Amino acid sequence: MLNIVEGQIAAAEPRSRKYRFTSNVIATIIVGVDLFCLMLGALLAPVAYELILGPQYFIERHVNVAVIISVNFFLIRLSRNSYAHPMGRGGDSDQSVAFEFLLAALLVYATVWQLGVAKPFSTGLALCYLTITPSLLFVSRFVVRKLVWYLVQAGFIGQRIVIYGADQASSERVLRxxxxxxxxxxxxxGIADDRTTRIERDRPWQVPFLGGLDALVARIARGDVDMVVIALPMISQSRLDQITERLQQVSVDICLMPREALDLSQQYTMRFIGSLPLFALWQRPMRDFNRLLKAIEDRTLAILGLVLLSPLLLFTALVIKLTSRGPVLFRQERFGFNNVRISVLKFRSMYVDRQDVSGAERTTRDDPRVTPFGRIIRRLSIDELPQLFNVLTGEMSIVGPRPHATQMKVGDEYYFEAVRGYAARHRVKPGITGLAQVRGLRGEIATIERAKRRVEYDMYYIENWSLLLDLRIILETVWRLIWDRNVY
Incomplete structure (x- = not known):
């Protein structure tokens, strides 16, 4: 039966384009776009300045400074491995390009000022250059993503992968x-594996099962497979040698997905203490300046939110007080940073005699415990707004993994028992909103499968945090509040 299905798949799929590039070309495209933006910014800045004040500057000196800034810019990006993950990490890995340019410009202008040769330079022209060029670099990232998408659709770029290892947990982990x-x-x-006795025949695979090594080699020979990812976490060296020796007969990239990437973290790196090499499996997130930036972001947005939303907060508190007896606010003990328990604030949305302070009982659709007005504020997440005070006190962040009640369950198990590595999501402060919530996992999580996906998104956020990622999540949260129908 598998041979028949494999034959049908092979017959149905077209042969690949003769000149099709892999993802390696994307980094070259990004370098070229950066160079173009730097040149265009240097050309547009004098034009913009002349339109405002006229040609009152020495263009040759400004050109020399622009060249030096460009060289520093590329040196900074290369030192930070900014071209190492083109379009990776959910598209957020290269959004710091504008900051890196401004850093390069700051170093050059500081040197010019320190040497005492800043007098001939036009401040207005410098401001035009420092406004136009980083704006071009920032916008270029969205243009590149659209360009790559077009090239992918046209068949000029593609990275076609086969996962070797049909173990359900491992293959699904790689796909996720x-x-x-x-x-x-x-x-x-597709997925390949010689251990056909371990394949669940009735399981609805997300991608086709191609067969064993012989079938995989035959498929690669057709020219429509670029890489084989070996996802066997407990593979022996002899078995690995056997697989690679067989695959070396055809032209394909062979990569091994380490056990650490499957079971622990995808952000493991090599580190050194002096000259002693270490394999870093976990990293403290948001350290040093990132931690400071996150704190400034949280306090600033919390203060702005409380000021701008104060009429809504007062109106909500008044309606709650008038429509049902009991306090306006509801306090619940939840897990915070480093698994320390915190008291999270919410507007009360349930009848006071039916509340579940422990969080063990999930809220369901048409839950009789929820008041009529409570349904409205839960649907729009207005009940979460008092957590802005938790942010001000430093217990929570605006964006981060949602804090769960200490007795919260998924199915018949507690979260920390049902999901492996669950506690690792508490390495950062919990947030009012998070990546999982804007990726369709807001509201009730009734199955272990959805609980695992939520934790995976939380881990992804922790390991790929940036200010721009936070901004995107906040904007997507506002959009989701309008269209999401899975909250009650």
């Missing part, structure tokens, strides 16, 4: 990790 990256150029051709 690829889904989190949101790479438009990656497509999974």
């Amino acid at each position: 990790l690829l889904e989190l990256e949101r790479l438009p150029y990656v497509s999974v051709v």
Whole structure:
């Protein structure tokens, strides 16, 4: 039966384009776009300045400074490995390009000022250059993503992958990790494995099962597979040698997905203490300046939110007080940073004699415990707004993994028992909104499968945090509040 299905798949899929590039070309495209933006910014800045004040500057000196800034810019990006993950990490890995340019410009202008040769330079022209160029670099990232998407659709770029290892947990883990990256150029051709006795025949695979090594080699020979990812976490060296020796007969990239990426973290790196090499499995997130930036972001947005939303907060508190007896606010003990328990504030949305302070009982659709007005504020997440005070006190963040009640269950098990590695999501402060909530996992989580997906998104957020990612999540949260129908 598998041979028949494999034959049908092979017959149905077209042969690949003769000149099709892999993802390696994307980094070259991004470098070229950066160079174009730097040149265009240097050309547009004098034009913009002349339109405002006229040609009152020495263009040759400004050109020299622009060249030096460009060189520093590329040096900074290369030192930070900014071109190492083109379009990776959900599209958020390269959104710091404008900051890196401004840093390069700051270093150059500081040097010019320190050497005492800043007098001939036009401040107005410098401001035009420092406004136009980083704006071009920032916008270019969205243009590149659209360009790559077009090239992928046209068949000029593609990374076609086969996962070797049909173990259900491992293969699904790899597929989820690829889904989190949101790479438009990656497509999974299928799954292969010689251990056909371990394949669940009735299981609805997300991608086709191609067969064993012989079938995989025959498929690669057709020219529509670029990479084989070996996802066997407990593989022996002899078995690995056997697989690679067989695959070396055809032209394909062979990669091994380490056990650490499958079971622990995808952000493991090599580190050194002096000259002693170490394999870093976990990293403290948001350290040093990132931690400071996150704190400034949280306090600033919390203060702005409380000021701008104060009429809504007062109106909600008044309606709650008038429509049902009991306090306006509801306090619940939940897990916070480093698994320390915190008291989270919410507007009370349930009848006071039916509340579940422990969080063990899930809220369901048409839950009789919820008041009529409570349904409205829960649907629009207005009940979560008092948590802005938790942010001000430093217990929570605006964006982060949602804090769960200490007795919260999924199915018949507690969260920390049902989901492996659950406690690792508490390495950062919990948030009022999070990546999982804007990816369709807001509201009730009734199955272990959905609980695992939520935790995976939380881990992804922790390991790929940036200010721009926070901004995007906040904007998507507002959009979701209008259209999401899974909250009650």
